[in-house]
Amino acid sequence: MVPDESKTEIGLRRPHRMKTILLMVGKTHSRMFESAINDYAKRIAHYMPFSTIVVPEPKDTKNLSENQQKVREAELILKELQPQDVVVLLDEHGRQFRSTEYATWLISKQQTARRLVFIIGGPYGFSTSIYERATEKISLSRMTFSHQMVRLIFVEQLYRACTIIKGEPYHHE
Template structure:
């Protein structure tokens, strides 16, 4: 199974980017993993929130194949503890050809992206910046990989 993380807009904080790159490299030892960054929209002051979500949604949907299992990182999604997420990820490895996670733009997702999604996950009831959530989520994918392999990274 190939796992993909789609991001809207590049990671601008060099410290977050360094951490993300580190976890992406680590994840690559366990499974095929790829980051896809959709360019940030230009001249958004002339666009409403709904127009921005629609335009970003079109760009997101262009990256998704019909057979993909699509999971949105969304505040209303299901929450997991790390061990539960590892079990969920292992199950997806056995059923999905491509597992695609999506971190949306500042206003969330368009109705079309929600309609295409298979599931939604929430990392916390708290709100994090889109920059930070990228680092947190790549770390959680790495943590899940180590849990699945029975390695000592995670402590309960």
């Protein structure tokens, strides 16, 4: 019997080539994090189209309230989004997954989405307009991490999900 090439290792239909994007406010400041993030981004690209977009942090924030800063960031974020994008915020109040659950969730998004955009906001989170534009929210942990570290944790988990989907030995359970 010939295996069904349209199925993944975890049994769902093989999706079309969805573009996955990680959109971040501000550049990665640590060379160590930047190197590791780039390494995982290259690995992910072997499994799916993947890219990162960095929107600049607003200038002259000393005279801005937290809300004004979030509004400025939102303007830059919204310029990068397309109307059909599935937008997922990395947010402390979002849904939490085990890695295998996240892989299954990712496959379900690949069934319907053309562009899946994950967003890591600035230091004060997201403005109301970004929450309104979002399709979903995901939390990487109940613990708090620096925005720099969240970037690395996210790309590692995305890579891990790709290997789970393919049935590769990176993830041990």
